[in-house]
Amino acid sequence: MIQNLRLRALGMSSLPPELWQEVFTWIPQDTARTCLSVSKYFHGLALRVVFRNITIFFGAWESAQAKEEVYQADKREYDVLEDKRSSMSSAILHRISHDPSFAAIVRAVDVHAYKRDGARGAFERGCLIEAIHCLHNLRSFAWHGVAPSPTPEVIEALASTCTLLRHFSAPLRTLPKLPLEKLQTLWSISYTWKWFYDTTRGQRSRLPDEHRDLKVHCERLRELQMPYTSPSHIPFDQLPMLTHLELLSIQTLDKLGPLLRKVPRLESLSIFCTKRQHDVLFDALGFLKSNLLNLHSLCLLSRQEGALESEHAQILADFLQGRKCLRRFRSTFKFREGTHLSFLGAIASLRSLDTLHWDVLAEDLDQDFVRMLLQHLPPDMLALSIATYGGLKSVDALVDLWAHCPDLRFLYVRTWGSADEPAERLLRGAKRLQVVGYNGKFHDVDLQDGQVRLSPAWSARRVAFRCPSDFGPGCESAEWLMRGLRIRSEVEEEGQP
Incomplete structure (x- = not known):
């Protein structure tokens, strides 16, 4: 393959450099890595693709997540993996610190801090801070994990050097210890998390009141996800550019409706709501029925296992009805038999809708159910997700889906506890599908000559740290659709490569 690329490179070397640069902005990462070995000219172009976004590993997530007995049984393999990733990351940080032309390429840094031997990590952080002082073109910085945790020195390095920084995120419980107000160029700030259950079951309940309502530089912020006690503590008057708001770690939703009226430009809203806050949430949705006309994405998450009260279901349907801009909707609220028809009627009125997650109460997925759904x-x-405590009754259940939605790029089906069916059998008739998820597993889809071929299941690590590019071109909404939803069970998540 490399030899063929070398021959093509020699034959096309007369093309203008700016044209080649445009070509390389669209090629996949794997292809770009191959091009590093084609020629010196291709190496320079591919370098900008391969190292535009880099991941720095402090330890290995697989090792940190493994239970003690699993780790001890495979300790050698885990230690080799951790050493390999740490060595690779050390080499990248060293090159950033000593090669200005290489440092200028880097636009995004993700830190995966999962050292199994503790959270101190002074040496690792020191190397990272030295490299940050060379990253003058950095746009995005995200820190995952707390072994080690980010420190004020990391923030100060970003603030002093990275004047183009637009996005910052770090684990929720580390935010109160960081001088976030020093990051004055941000457009987006958030905390890193895998599932919204991480927030609700653990960190959310343990976060002291004095660690909420953090101060950040608001003037340029467009996207905000921070821990606040209530909406009244969010400085909406200081957020003239705000378009994306996520309220996923908040104690109370009091005054939500009137306060959101102050943000007429809001385009995306995500809310986690405990059962005791349901009345407040749905009062706010009723209050905002004629507002938030620019909303293109709405996410409503809850841990309630039962069905919504009928009046709440009707308020939600009324809020959704006829929204011209709404493209993406996902919710873990479930509906009683009879009330789901008003919800589906509202869905049918959303002419711009292309992304949907529906958490069904206990319906079996058969052809009759799918046909009923397709009527609305x-x-x-482009992206569809259905979860139910019912079962999958027939491999032909989805046969009508592909004819009705020929451009569907992503499908996820979760039937908790039901027996697995070979996913290929569910996809007969699919035309443009790129990724399929079924009962906790993701597969890349290859459609050739009417035949469906699936890749091996994504690793637990790829699932946990998935990003829009994992779902393929034109299907970036799939990552938003699955954000915060549990995909694997806890047993499946732990210790998987």
Whole structure:
């Protein structure tokens, strides 16, 4: 393959450099890595693709997540993996610190801090801070894990050097210890998390009141996800550019409706709501029925296992009805038999809708259910997710889906506890599908000559740290659709490579 690329490179070397640069902005990462070995000219172009976004490993997530007995049984393999990733990361940080032309390429840094032997990590942080002082073109910085945790020195290095920084995120419980107000160029600030259950079951309940309502530089912020006690503590008057708001670690939703009226430019809203806050949430949705006209994405998460009260279901349907801009909707709220028809009627009125997650109470997924859904589903869907405590009754259940939604790029089906069916059998008739998820597993889809071929299941690590590019071109909404939803069970998540 490399030899063929070398021959093509020699034959096309007369093309203008700016054209080649444009070509390389669209090629996949794997292809770009191959091009590093083609020629000196291709190496320079591919370098900008391969190292534009880099991941720095402090330890290995697989090792940190493994239970003690699993780790001890495979200790050698885990230690080799950790050493390999740490060595690779050390080499990248060293090159950033000593090669200005290489440092200028880097636009995004993700830190995966999962050292199994403790959270001190002074040497690792020191190397990272030295490299940050060379990253003058950095746009995005995200820290995952707390072994080691980010420190004020990391923030100060970003603030002093990275004047183009637009996005910052770090683990929720580390934020109160960081001087976030020094990051004055941000457009987006958030905390890193895998599932919204991480927030609700653990860190959310343990976060002291004095560690909420953190101060950040608001003037340029467009996207905000921070721990606050209530909406009244969010400085909406200081957020003139705000378009994306996530309220996923908040104690109370009091005054939500009137306060959101102050943000007419809001385009994306995500809310986690405990059962005791349901009345407040749905009062706010009723209050905002004629507002938030620019909203293109709405996410409503809850841990309630039962069905919504009928009046709440009707308020939600009324809020959704006829929203011209709404493209993406996902919710873990469930509906009683009879009330789901008003919800589906509202979905049918969303002519721009192309991304949907529906958490069904206990329906079996058969052809009758799918046909009922398709009567209300817009045909231009790109990404669809359905979860139910019912079962999958037939491999032909989805046969009508592909004819009704020919452009569907992503499908996820979760039937908790039901027996697995070979996923290929569910996809007969699919035309443009790129990724399929079924009962906790993701597969890349290859459609050739009417035949469906699936990749091996994504690793637990790829699932946990998935990003829009994992879902393929034109399907970036799939990552938003699955954000915060549990995909694997806890047993499946732990210690998987």
